[in-house]
Amino acid sequence: MKYWSAFCIAILMMAPVAQANAQNTPCSGKMGGVSHCENGKFVCKNGKISQSKKTCS
Template sequence: MKLLSALFVSMLMMASVVQANAQNYPCSKSMGGVSHCKDGKFVCKNGKISQSKKVCI
């Protein structure tokens, strides 16, 4: 029972980290994700420039 509880808690912790990463990603899933970096801005796979304030290298 303790093992099951520990597994459940660890899965909850990992789920919150994955969700936080998804919210902070420069190009959304609908834009196809990040293709490359150009002039410090993220270019999405659909060709649009991300509106993210993050600077890429």
């Protein structure tokens, strides 16, 4: 029981970190991911240009 509590606490502490990392990529979330690069900007799979300040080549 003692180990189970420690395991649950560890999982709860790691969950926000994983979510934060997912939001730091161009075209994340509902944008569907990166489709391709056009003029140094990321084009998302939904057809929109990413607002990311990162550039691609």
